[in-house]
Amino acid sequence: MKKIIYIALISLAIIGVYSCRKSQIDDLKLPDPNTRSVTGEGIVAGNVSIDNEYIKVPFKISLTGVAEEAFQVGLTLNNDTVTQLINNGTITNAILMPSAGVEYPNVINVAYGTDNSEGVAIVRRSILERNYGKKVVFALKLSAPGKGNKIAAGKSTIMVIINTADLLKPTDIHYLTLNGGGTYNVVYQGDYIVGPAGVTIPLIVSLENQPSTAFNIKIKENIDTIATLVGRGTLPADAIHLDAKDYSVDTLVRFATGASGTIVRLQIPWPVFDANIVANKKFAFAFSISEASNHVIHPTKSKLIVIVNPNVNLDNNSYITGNGTGLTAKYYTNTQLDPNDGRAPFLTRVDETINFGGDDWPKNVRENDSSPSLSYDNFASRWTGEFLAPVRGDYIFYQTEWDDGARLFIDGKAIIDDYTTQWDKPSRNANIHLERGVKYKIEVHHRENVGGQQARLKYEVPSAGINGARVVPKSQLFPTP
Structure with a gap:
């Protein structure tokens, strides 16, 4: 297995250089002869696993001797140390793991008669995918061992450095795309649903690679984009953006568990088409995926220009009352x-x-x-x-x-x-x-x-x-x- 995850013990000297808080410096007293010193040893070699949603990183602590009583060692995130090491360039091309992106046990249980114990940190795969090409870093700090045991001086922090490019390939990333991105032209007898009240245009949000558990996405409309594109000549001069009262679009949609796609509904009432019969204008919209509670928003294919041709109104057969005089x-x-x-x-x-x-x-x-x-x-x-x-x-x-x-x-x-x-x-x-x-x-x-x-x-x-x-x-x- 490649060396894809690096786990280091942060010594007292390093912490002393990069820490500005007294509380971050470990106790220098020697342990009592009847107690044991606890040290974070790091990764359990060969046992790192990755699936469609999580990466499991086993880590190990050891004692200077056999535990005479079962006890627990507390665990907390040590974000301050990681932030300092990134900011001063000690760790390059790296980001701090968001606290919500990693799960870890609050304590590690040390059994009677053993001199070590293991824990597992669970990292959300989406965090790695969103930061592909960088290192993702977090640190766990050992604290408050029970039954009179001590943390070994200068050895309280286990740092995990995950090199995403070693762990994943670009083709492994779960990208979210909106109708493939670019421009989507809606024309007569195209992919839309005709109803008595109007037309519903389904905009497909797709998930690349293996589906996962349920999650939500948000859709944003970029209204000013249409005027800008018309002004540049990118969109035709007969393209207009409708008033907010003249259409509706889903702004929050959900991917069901195991789904590789979901639908955003753009709905335009028939009277809006009818009011445009004489002007014969195209309706234009600019949408993008703005947030996702899981997976990665594609940098380009998540943005979509939708152009609705007025001939879609040919599928409208509701009665038009004119304003004739005879x-x-x-x-x-x-x-x-x-x-x-x-x-x-x-x-x-x-x-x-x-x-x-x-x-x-x-x-x-x-x-x-x-x-x-x-x-x-x-x-x-x-x-x-x-x-x-x-x-x-x-x-x-x-x-x-x-x-x-x-x-x-x-x-x-x-x-x-x-x-x-x-x-x-x-x-x-x-x-x-x-x-x-x-x-x-x-x-x-x-x-x-x-x-x-x-x-x-x-x-x-x-x-x-x-x-x-x-x-x-x-x-x-x-x-x-």
Whole structure:
């Protein structure tokens, strides 16, 4: 076995040079002839062991003679001595073992009839891994032996120096990484979870090498990093950081016992995506692993830039209520010809919906208060503007309650074209697939011949749960600019 752990006895002379406290100097009196002197001998050769979580360092004390009675020797950490030896350069490239990183017995039991005894110090492996390439040092001080026994002068301290590079290889280190570090682009149909309230993006924290017992990690968000990276041109100019109220992220997560990974959840509600439809900005975040109660945070792969593409919103099919005001309506009197025949309209206005019928229509279509209304049995109408599709799915549009001729254009394509003198025909319906949140150009024609008159533009989207024909609402209609 390599000489990976060095255990030294600190003599009175050394302590005298580096100690500034009288209490650290051992008693120089000779022991009573009937007592035994106790000396820290150090490591039990060949018995140092290492596993996935701990390093066990056996050490030994000896007596100048056989114990005539069983007794105990106290043990404490001697951090002051180690700190002085590191600070003055006696021990180089070294750190003091944190008190929480080593466990040791408070006493060593010496049995009757023996001249030695052993103890075991248990060192947390993560301390060594976090300080790989350095020496990790701690010292144990013998004190207060029972039954009248004494500590040998100048031999009360056992120093343990662990050279991490001898004990471990770089590939042995339990590194914690966040999605592999770097930049993580979240795009449509990527690795995220769609829910009714929004999208959950799982960020994977991975543990390299053999899993261990349960432990916690903390996640930190570095908000200023995004603005800095956008300013440098490292991130695209259309990347923005959301307000704190517009998203949530786990800041404390737990690794279960035996787990090699855990999930940090980044959650963004659908309304936040909807509010960004026009701006079409990317959402950017900067996360890092800030603390871990066990193992080692990777120096680079623990930092992650997350960029969420706005097209993730394509997986959102909650109903979007627009802020429309209706469609531009042009009425043509004393004609049933195509309203696109070049003649000037009798009247242009905005109609909130296409939902007309009975004696009030077209009685209420007047050029001004003193003029006659639109002709009852000989007129044409044309509505234009945009339709904001509230959901994604296969739409069915209806002009079945329509007297007389009917046409419906979506993005310039006539999906219903029956500009005749017939009315209320059940066949006047059409199917078309539309995407949620997209504004489509819409144009609707009406022809009134004789008799009654009505025009009710309706729709339904059974594939998205909108069942039963209903009038296209004002909120989804926008007039021609």
